Amino acid sequence: MTDNAQTTTEPPFWENLPGDLMMWVMIVSELLIFGAGLAVFLFLRLMDPAGFAEAQTYLHRTGAGIGTVVLVTSGWLAAVAAHSTDRIWRCRALLAGATLLGAVFMGIKGQEWADLFAQGISFETHVFFTFSFMLTGFHAAHVIAGMLLLAFVAIRPNPRSVEVGAAFWHMVDLVWILVFPVVYLL
Amino acid sequence: MTLTRAWATLIALSILSTAVAALGLEGRWLALIVLPLAWAKAQIILNRYLGLSQAPDIARGFAISLGLFMLVLIALAVIGTH
Structure with a gap:
């Protein structure tokens, strides 16, 4: 019997993913959670568009726009750091810059x-604030976690740890890119 | 697209979104401009920063899922404007 046919097994699709698989599981999970939150936010807006529009005027739209530029720049520093792991001090400086931003x-x-609380606005003031505090607060918790992760990675950077830290930071960036227009601009 | 060009594009799109809103555009036209801009920014982060451009099949799956999600957001935003 001749057996010229070679057994070829295709690798599972996740082996083509750039970076760490578990980080991608986390990124997709977070995107699903925030995505659901944003969809519910816009659905609730259908019930009270005037109330949502008025509530939105209390937010700092320009500040959020500046924050977007800051966070996007921070993501860029983290991305460059992930490509600079062969130069340890440059990599550390870039990670420190990303954390600082x-x-x-x-x-x-x-x-x-602080300004909203000073005006007596809380979670319970309006459903707009319930969801905007929830979405931006949950995002802020991820920013803090990302800053800790980047700072930790910067202590002893290696290609894998920097890639994982940067990927988490890009997820934080990506979520904000979607939260910002929905909560602050529309 | 280099990392720096990706960053410059993200900054330009972010400033454009904020400027369009700050200049007073409202309602469905605002939604029809800023949400596609957010969509474009998300694609840049996924492909360039998170490296999905290296895995075209997976990138396509993400692009389709993100596209469907953004269409839902755009529909809700347009319907919800007065």
Whole structure:
């Protein structure tokens, strides 16, 4: 019997994913959670468009726009860091820059929340605020987690750890890119 | 697209979104501009920063899922404007 046929087994699709599989599982999970939150937010807006429009005027739209630029720039620094792991101090400096810009973003966000609370606005003021605090608060928790992760990775950077840290940070960036127009602009 | 060009594109699209809203555009036209801009930005982050451009089949799956999701958001936003 001749057996010229070679047994070829295609690798599972996830082996083609760039980076760590578990990080992708997390990225997809987070996107699904935030995606559901944004869809519910816009669905609730259908019930009370005027109330949502009025509530939105209390938010710091320009500050959020500046925060978007800050976070996008931070993501760029993290992306460049992931390509600079052969130069350890450059990589550390880039990760430190990304973390610092994360702190600037949190400062802008904190100022907005302080202003809202000072005006007596809380979760219970209107359903707009329930969801905007929930979406931006959950995102802010991820920003803090990402800053800790980037700082930790910067201590002893290696290609894999920097890639994982940067991927988490890009997920934070990606979520904000979707949250920003829905909550602040529409 | 280099990382720096991706960053510059993201910044330009972010400033454009904020400017369109700040200039007073409202309602469905605002939704029809800023949500596709967010869609484009999300695609850049997925493909360039998260590296999906290296895996075209997976990138296509993400692009279709994201596209469907963005269409839902755009529909809800357009219906919800007065």
